[in-house]
Amino acid sequence: MIKRLNRWFDDRLGASGFVRTALNKVFPDHWSFMLGEVALYAFLLLLLTGIYLTFFFEPSLKEVVYHGAYRPLRGVEMSQAYESTLRLSFEVRAGMVMRQMHHWAAIVFLAAIVVHVGRVFFTGAFRRPREINWIVGCSLLVLAMANGFAGYSLPDDQLSGTGLRIAYSIALSIPLGGTWVAYLLFGGEFPADSIISRLFVIHVLILPALILGLLGAHMAILWRQKHTQFAGPGKAEDNVVGSRLWPSYALKSTGFFFLVSAVIAFLGGLAQVNPIWLYGPFRAADVSAASQPDWYVGWLDGALRVFPPWEIRAFGHTVPGVFFPGVLLPTVSFGLLFGWPFIEARFTRENDREYHLLNRPRERPVRTGIGAGVISFYVILFLAAGSDVLATVFDVSVTGLLVAFRVALLAVPPVVTYVTYRLCKEAGSLSDEEVAPPVVVRTPSGGYLVEGERHGNGGDGVDRADGIREKR
Amino acid sequence: MTETSRAERRTERAIALALVLSTVAALGLAVVYATGGQVQLEGALLGTSLAALGWALAAWGKHLLPSGPFVQQRHGMAETDPDPAPVSRLVDERTGEASSGPGAGADTEGLGAVGRRPFLVKLLVGAAGALGVAALFPVRSLGPDPGRTLFRTSWRAGSRLVTEEGRLVRAGELEVGGVLTVFPEGHMGEADAQTLLIRATDDDLQTRPGRAGWAPGGHVAYSKVCTHAGCPVGLYQVATRQLLCPCHQSLFDVIDGARPVFGPATRSLPQLALLIDDDGYLAAQGDYDEPIGPGFWERP
Numbered sequence: 043m044i045k046r047l048n049r050w051f052d053d054r055l056g057a058s059g060f061v062r063t064a065l066n067k068v069f070p071d072h073w074s075f076m077l078g079e080v081a082l083y084a085f086l087l088l089l090l091t092g093i094y095l096t097f098f099f100e101p102s103l104k105e106v107v108y109h110g111a112y113r114p115l116r117g118v119e120m121s122q123a124y125e126s127t128l129r130l131s132f133e134v135r136a137g138m139v140m141r142q143m144h145h146w147a148a149i150v151f152l153a154a155i156v157v158h159v160g161r162v163f164f165t166g167a168f169r170r171p172r173e174i175n176w177i178v179g180c181s182l183l184v185l186a187m188a189n190g191f192a193g194y195s196l197p198d199d200q201l202s203g204t205g206l207r208i209a210y211s212i213a214l215s216i217p218l219g220g221t222w223v224a225y226l227l228f229g230g231e232f233p234a235d236s237i238i239s240r241l242f243v244i245h246v247l248i249l250p251a252l253i254l255g256l257l258g259a260h261m262a263i264l265w266r267q268k269h270t271q272f273a274g275p276g277k278a279e280d281n282v283v284g285s286r287l288w289p290s291y292a293l294k295s296t297g298f299f300f301l302v303s304a305v306i307a308f309l310g311g312l313a314q315v316n317p318i319w320l321y322g323p324f325r326a327a328d329v330s331a332a333s334q335p336d337w338y339v340g341w342l343d344g345a346l347r348v349f350p351p352w353e354i355r356a357f358g359h360t361v362p363g364v365f366f367p368g369v370l371l372p373t374v375s376f377g378l379l380f381g382w383p384f385i386e387a388r389f390t391r392e393n394d395r396e397y398h399l400l401n402r403p404r405e406r407p408v409r410t411g412i413g414a415g416v417i418s419f420y421v422i423l424f425l426a427a428g429s430d431v432l433a434t435v436f437d438v439s440v441t442g443l444l445v446a447f448r449v450a451l452l453a454v455p456p457v458v459t460y461v462t463y464r465l466c467k468e469a470g471s472l473s474d475e476e477v478a479p480p481v482v483v484r485t486p487s488g489g490y491l492v493e494g495e496r497h498g499n500g501g502d503g504v505d506r507a508d509g510i511r512e513k514r
Numbered sequence: 515m516t517e518t519s520r521a522e523r524r525t526e527r528a529i530a531l532a533l534v535l536s537t538v539a540a541l542g543l544a545v546v547y548a549t550g551g552q553v554q555l556e557g558a559l560l561g562t563s564l565a566a567l568g569w570a571l572a573a574w575g576k577h578l579l580p581s582g583p584f585v586q587q588r589h590g591m592a593e594t595d596p597d598p599a600p601v602s603r604l605v606d607e608r609t610g611e612a613s614s615g616p617g618a619g620a621d622t623e624g625l626g627a628v629g630r631r632p633f634l635v636k637l638l639v640g641a642a643g644a645l646g647v648a649a650l651f652p653v654r655s656l657g658p659d660p661g662r663t664l665f666r667t668s669w670r671a672g673s674r675l676v677t678e679e680g681r682l683v684r685a686g687e688l689e690v691g692g693v694l695t696v697f698p699e700g701h702m703g704e705a706d707a708q709t710l711l712i713r714a715t716d717d718d719l720q721t722r723p724g725r726a727g728w729a730p731g732g733h734v735a736y737s738k739v740c741t742h743a744g745c746p747v748g749l750y751q752v753a754t755r756q757l758l759c760p761c762h763q764s765l766f767d768v769i770d771g772a773r774p775v776f777g778p779a780t781r782s783l784p785q786l787a788l789l790i791d792d793d794g795y796l797a798a799q800g801d802y803d804e805p806i807g808p809g810f811w812e813r814p
Contacts, residue, residue, distance in 0.1 A: 056589075056590070204745055204761060207743070207744050207745060208743045208744065208745065208761065210744065211742075211743040211744040211807070211808040212743070214664075214808060214809070214810040215808065215809060215810065215811075216811070217811050218811060219811075220810055220811050221660040221664060221810050221811065221812060222657075222660060224660075225657035225658060225659075225660050226653060226654075226656040226657040227656070227657070228657065229656060229657050229658075230657055230658050230663075231660075231663050231664065231705075231706065232705055232706075232744070233705055234657070325703070326703065326704075326705035326708060326746070327678065327695050327697075327703065327705070327708040327738060327746050328746060328748070329745055329746040329748040329760050329761065330748075330760065331748075331749070331760045332760075333745070333760055333761050343762075346742075346743055346761075346762050346778060347762040347763060347777075347778065348778075349778050350778070351742075351774060351777070351778050351779060351780040352780065353780035353781065353809055355814075358814050359811055359812065359813070359814070360809045360810065360811060360812075360813040360814070361809075361811070362808055362809025362810060362811075362813075363742060363778055363779070363780050363809065364742065364743050364808055364809070367778075368743075429763060430760065430763060440763050441763070441765070441776050441777075444763060444776075444777070
């Protein structure tokens with residue numbers, strides 16, 4: 043029956059050639075190649091849970107008085123956006139778990155993308171012919187960050203409203219057209235009444251469509267170029283060694299989708315995230331201490347905190363202080379990120395042919411050193427975004443802490459770069475034989491032997507007498 | 515290169531004319547939008563621009579480019595085509611100027627590739643560009659002209675201070691060391707008008723030149739919008755008499771005109787000149803004398 047059905051499709055679509063290639067497609071096995079899959083599956087989950095949330099969320103700033111199930115806020119005036127978020131959290135069955143899964147999926151999505159970018163960077167997987175996919179991937183990172191920010195701003199709570207206020211100030215700080223950019227985006231002077239409905243369209247339509255499109259391109263290019271692999275027995279620049287799409291890889295990967303979903307489901311049910319009912323509805327004149335954005339925007343908030351008070355006034359104009367950490371820093375950061383394959387190739391000249399075998403990070407001390415230094419820079423910025431919380435927890439002065447962060451930002455990355463560079467050099471100068479540590483084994487008679495120096499070994503590393511496997 | 519026939523030249527002229535028409539209509543559309551917009555004109559001009567562009571492209575393809583008939587073999591569904599030439603060469607053959615090169619079967623019919631008519635290509639780019647620009651104009655509808663709105667707030671001479679609950683503030687009711695968020699009467703909750711009323715003593719305050727009489731009875735008022743990134747400067751530390759912005763930890767010295775003493779803020783919080791009116795209520799002498807909040811390009 044299935045045979046006949048397949049035959050029927052064969053005669054009509056003539057896809058057998060393509061399907062055969064597809065089913066036989068080989069995917070190399072390495073744990074680090076699953077990071078991108080985590081991102082993909084988190085995105086699928088975002089779509090599924092997000093669609094559910096749109097049935098209940100009301101993207102409106104119309105003021106209403108709350109009469110819902112959450113007692114502490116009864117009688118409080120709030121926007122419909124906030125009220126409907128409370129309702130879908132407390133009164134819609136399965137609403138809370140869907141909302142928290144959605145938020146956790148976003149957190150995991152961004153984390154997976156960032157680690158995936160790191161994997162691609164440190165193994166040199168961006169080299170020719172994969173520069174286009176690097177750019178597509180970086181675009182996905184930017185879009186994911188933007189959509190995350192748009193998403194957690196939707197409930198119109200005190201915390202996200204403060205974030206929007208800062209985003210508005212950053213938009214204002216753009217030289218030449220800043221006020222126009224801010225007014226066209228928000229629909230007028232902050233807090234103009236159309237921002238939530240606009241963010242809604244951006245969050246559920248525009249950005250997801252772009253992400254979906256680029257994701258398709260990302261995978262199509264990956265499919266076309268085939269996966270990279272680490273060097274090893276039988277692995278060469280002109281082949282791919284691994285398991286076939288059908289049946290083994292497909293089953294493993296589908297299983298992995300459910301595992302990723304399971305983690306997010308556990309988190310969504312068991313770990314509270316973004317409890318907007320504790321923050322209260324947004325009031326322009328209110329603010330709470332410990333105002334931190336979601337983790338992936340943390341570096342920007344940290345930069346706003348530690349940047350020195352510079353504001354340039356010249357020719358009757360102002361370049362606001364926020365411009366440097368809020369506009370210039372991200373522009374330069376993403377500029378360097380997008381341009382890295384081309385920057386590196388200028389020095390290494392590695393665009394003469396195709397590179398399909400990956401580097402071990404230790405094989406490229408300069409790249410690995412720079413990457414580690416850059417990561418330390420952004421980690422410090424991220425920590426600086428928690429300066430007020432850190433000051434409270436460790437009972438130190440917040441001003442002293444910020445000064446320390448300023449110093450660390452300048453001092454730590456060069457040190458990290460140098461140390462990483464040295465470590466890579468050291469590791470790279472040793473051959474595998476020398477790297478393998480000696481294994482000391484106690485013999486049945488009570489003596490000690492260094493494994494490998496002993497006689498009577500089968501030569502394959504396995505001591506048949508006591509079953510001890512030689513460490514390599 | 516073969517001689518262009520008269521009919522062909524006539525077609526070229528018609529296409530050029532259509533492209534010019536499309537450009538003009540698109541520019542007209544932009545002008546109509548910029549001068550206030552008019553629905554019938556907008557539709558008619560957009561339609562004209564699109565139709566002329568569409569007709570030009572169709573006519574170009576039909577009359578000036580090789581139209582065959584070409585023959586393609588049909589395979590059984592199980593077979594597939596062999597891999598074609600690289601895309602870069604294909605594109606070059608079909609659209610570039612190399613119509614005399616190998617593989618350009620067009621020559622035999624006296625019809626060239628697209629690139630053979632640089633003048634039409636330029637007109638096409640112009641028409642598409644004009645339409646693109648005209649299509650961008652409606653972005654302007656997304657928000658109002660900033661104008662001078664960032665330079666002023668709703669505070670006016672004689673505006674009484676009201677609390678967040680809408681209560682008027684009587685002089686002296688706030689104890690020394692106390693702090694209140696206030697708005698101009700009738701504009702409660704307005705984001706840019708939010709102001710902090712702090713009670714100090716006359717002896718404490720260092721009055722800046724030109725600000726004498728702005729803080730009657732030790733009532734001093736500053737804009738609550740941080741001059742760094744616009745968060746409400748929400749935390750008043752009575753002991754040090756400093757205001758702390760909880761977002762990015764800028765510190766302002768209340769005694770010394772809310773001067774920034776630490777953090778990323780560069781400017782003092784603007785001070786609101788206060789008076790005590792005849793009924794004993796606190797009121798403003800006028801609006802702030804400088805734009806409140808974070809910096810922007812047009813700020814002097």
